[in-house]
Amino acid sequence: MSDKFVTDAWYVAAWSDELGPDRPLARIVLERPVVLYRRRDGSPVALEDRCIHRRLPLSLGRVAGDGIECGYHGLVFGADGRCRAVPGQPVVPAEARVRAYPTVERQRCIWIWTGDPARADPATIRDFPWLEAPGWGLVKLHARVPCHYQLIIDNLLDLSHLAYVHASTVGSRELAEQARVRTERLPDGVRVSRWTLDVPPAQTYLQFGRYAGNIDRWQISEFRTPCTFVIDNGSALAGTGAPEGAPGAQRWGFMVCHGITPETERTTNYFWALAHAFGADDPDGVAEFHRQSLQVIGEDIAVFEAQQRMIDLDPAAPTIDIGYDAGPLQARRLIDRLLAQQNAAPQRASA
Amino acid sequence: MFLRNHWYAAGFPDEIGRTLLARTLLGEDVLFYRRADGAPVALENRCAHRRLPLSMGALVGDAVQCGYHGLEYDHTGACIKIPGQHGVPNVRLRAYPLVERHRYLWIWMGDPALADPSLIPDFSRLDAPDVGVTRIQLKPDCHVQLVIDNLLDLSHLAYVHNTTTGNAALAEDAEVRTERRGDVVQVKRWVRNVVPAPTFVQFGGYNGRVNLWQVSEFRPPSYVRVSYGSAPADQPTPDGDDIWSHGHWGFAVFHGLTPESARATHQFRHVAHAHGLGDAQVTAEFYRQCDQIIREDLAIFAVQQRALDAEAGEAPPSAVNARVAIHADGGLLQARLINERLMREQARG
Numbered sequence: 001m002s003d004k005f006v007t008d009a010w011y012v013a014a015w016s017d018e019l020g021p022d023r024p025l026a027r028i029v030l031e032r033p034v035v036l037y038r039r040r041d042g043s044p045v046a047l048e049d050r051c052i053h054r055r056l057p058l059s060l061g062r063v064a065g066d067g068i069e070c071g072y073h074g075l076v077f078g079a080d081g082r083c084r085a086v087p088g089q090p091v092v093p094a095e096a097r098v099r100a101y102p103t104v105e106r107q108r109c110i111w112i113w114t115g116d117p118a119r120a121d122p123a124t125i126r127d128f129p130w131l132e133a134p135g136w137g138l139v140k141l142h143a144r145v146p147c148h149y150q151l152i153i154d155n156l157l158d159l160s161h162l163a164y165v166h167a168s169t170v171g172s173r174e175l176a177e178q179a180r181v182r183t184e185r186l187p188d189g190v191r192v193s194r195w196t197l198d199v200p201p202a203q204t205y206l207q208f209g210r211y212a213g214n215i216d217r218w219q220i221s222e223f224r225t226p227c228t229f230v231i232d233n234g235s236a237l238a239g240t241g242a243p244e245g246a247p248g249a250q251r252w253g254f255m256v257c258h259g260i261t262p263e264t265e266r267t268t269n270y271f272w273a274l275a276h277a278f279g280a281d282d283p284d285g286v287a288e289f290h291r292q293s294l295q296v297i298g299e300d301i302a303v304f305e306a307q308q309r310m311i312d313l314d315p316a317a318p319t320i321d322i323g324y325d326a327g328p329l330q331a332r333r334l335i336d337r338l339l340a341q342q343n344a345a346p347q348r349a350s351a
Numbered sequence: 352m353f354l355r356n357h358w359y360a361a362g363f364p365d366e367i368g369r370t371l372l373a374r375t376l377l378g379e380d381v382l383f384y385r386r387a388d389g390a391p392v393a394l395e396n397r398c399a400h401r402r403l404p405l406s407m408g409a410l411v412g413d414a415v416q417c418g419y420h421g422l423e424y425d426h427t428g429a430c431i432k433i434p435g436q437h438g439v440p441n442v443r444l445r446a447y448p449l450v451e452r453h454r455y456l457w458i459w460m461g462d463p464a465l466a467d468p469s470l471i472p473d474f475s476r477l478d479a480p481d482v483g484v485t486r487i488q489l490k491p492d493c494h495v496q497l498v499i500d501n502l503l504d505l506s507h508l509a510y511v512h513n514t515t516t517g518n519a520a521l522a523e524d525a526e527v528r529t530e531r532r533g534d535v536v537q538v539k540r541w542v543r544n545v546v547p548a549p550t551f552v553q554f555g556g557y558n559g560r561v562n563l564w565q566v567s568e569f570r571p572p573s574y575v576r577v578s579y580g581s582a583p584a585d586q587p588t589p590d591g592d593d594i595w596s597h598g599h600w601g602f603a604v605f606h607g608l609t610p611e612s613a614r615a616t617h618q619f620r621h622v623a624h625a626h627g628l629g630d631a632q633v634t635a636e637f638y639r640q641c642d643q644i645i646r647e648d649l650a651i652f653a654v655q656q657r658a659l660d661a662e663a664g665e666a667p668p669s670a671v672n673a674r675v676a677i678h679a680d681g682g683l684l685q686a687r688l689i690n691e692r693l694m695r696e697q698a699r700g
Contacts, residue, residue, distance in 0.1 A: 154401060160435060164421045176421050176434035303403060303419055310402040313380060320399045323436040324420065
């Protein structure tokens with residue numbers, strides 16, 4: 001089943017702070033209904049969100065110790081998915097179990113492995129150290145976006161769109177017109193580095209970088225299959241060496257981490273977090289910067305919704321690719337290759 | 352699914368200007384704007400690159416710039432700029448013929464080579480200097496055929512609009528004649544020597560009985576014109592749809608009906624009248640009643656469509672499967688048969 005998505009992978013299922021101590025959380029991950037909850041020691045659990053008896057979502061039940069109790073007839077399932085108790089009968093059928101997904105909580109994220117549990121290696125989880133870096137500020141968002149996840153990957157690997165979609169904040173015309181763009185294939189991803197040199201700062205950069213003159217600006221977007229990003233956004237005074245690898249003068253910027261988790265072919269759970277080292281002494285400035293950043297992500301989501309609406313209206317309408325699509329197209333090829341490998345492999349009963 | 356080689360009402364001319372307007376017509380998203388010299392433009396509302404609706408972009412002179420990556424298209428739909436690259440591929444968005452006439456924007460949704468403006472319906476009464484006009488724009492949640500049905504069987508006034516233009520006599524005592532000339536269907540109804548309905552009493556100034564006539568005219572695919580006339584019962588009634596002569600009171604209604612999808616229809620309606628023009632209070636109340644009437648129909652369309660969806664799935668209302676035809680259905684069945692024949696002809700190519 002579910003050969004539309006890469007399953008042997010870690011996906012962000014939730015932000016850590018979305019999952020409280022008592023309340024189960026329902027989420028669809030790669031078309032699989034999942035219930036998340038915490039054990040008594042706080043560690044997260046992810047189970048198939050469907051009672052094996054009469055299919056009620058377990059998320060409508062309640063957390064019971066380290067297990068979860070179905071809200072219909074009281075069947076209790078342990079954190080391993082095995083049914084521990086069926087009220088009113090002494091014997092629990094051997095086949096009474098729901099699927100349990102490997103889960104890891106790290107760097108403010110709850111990661112879930114949707115594929116073969118035997119291959120779930122936590123060492124392959126994407127590193128988001130900025131999300132818990134001491135002294136850094138953070139603004140984050142979880143949005144359920146009505147679009148295919150590929151539209152989000154396209155967006156993040158071609159940041160020329162800032163010039164048009166985010167023209168009132170982080171975008172300026174030069175980002176589309178005169179950027180030096182380099183696309184590199186990584187073993188399991190794509191890095192698109194964009195340098196735009198000696199240009200007037202965009203509004204947000206002017207306001208918070210407090211530049212008096214032109215800047216050199218970089219946007220380095222690193223995609224890893226199937227669906228995470230780290231994007232380094234920064235700037236320094238023009239001509240002070242940043243493009244050559246020097247720190248540069250009056251350096252300003254922020255890191256954005258993205259977890260893109262397909263829900264269905266038309267909906268995606270999007271986890272977006274922006275971390276910044278500046279502003280510890282300026283809470284009002286930080287609040288305004290966060291507002292602008294949330295505006296930016298809201299503008300992107302409006303684009304995704306509109307694109308998906310147009311796809312649904314006429315899926316066969318032809319499209320073209322342009323020069324800046326080298327990165328997005330490489331990412332598609334990587335995902336297509338993983339899907340082809342996955343779907344060529346013998347089907348596993350547990351998948 | 353839709354008849355393509357026809358002019359359809361796309362909206363009202365003053366709806367478009369130097370901003371970008373999107374409207375879905377016949378299942379296609381269309382972008383409207385005016386060039387700097389005022390000429391109206393209708394283009395496919397979908398960037399050829401990543402499909403963003405161009406209506407989310409901006410006008411740059413007479414060109415439209417996509418709001419995602421800045422691709423620009425001129426008013427013919429040709430791509431003229433891709434930021435950050437020198438060459439521009441030979442890419443062209445669909446451009447739709449568009450004409451402003453009789454207070455409507457008319458768009459040609461089929462083969463542009465066949466777009467002959469002389470095929471636009473004659474709604475020229477709306478341009479006459481001696482008439483008052485009110486308009487409304489609605490989107491009934493139904494297949495366009497249900498709206499046409501409604502306008503070709505005006506016996507429903509007796510039940511749906513009985514606080515304004517309808518009373519029982521319109522359904523019970525009407526003489527109905529359906530005439531067909533080519534693909535034009537006219538349904539004429541006369542009701543003689545009856546007590547007039549409230550709107551006719553209020554604005555026609557009648558004390559006693561009246562003669563009433565209603566003429567609905569359908570032209571494919573979905574233009575409908577309806578005249579409502581009245582005169583004192585002791586005066587002769589005209590054979591046609593004359594509502595403008597001295598001693599008569601009435602009004603003429605013009606409908607531009609354009610499918611948005613198989614389940615939603617754009618309805619652009621004008622009402623023209625010649626009486627009471629000098630009295631703003633009178634016209635305001637008359638226009639209010641006109642709008643009330645069309646909203647009463649709107650509620651019916653939505654319920655009908657739900658019932659059709661429940662039983663028929665995807666199939667549009669059809670003359671063939673009409674379960675129960677009553678005598679008043681003669682006109683609307685003709686209209687359905689005409690549109691079904693044209694659909695078959697279109698499918699054959």
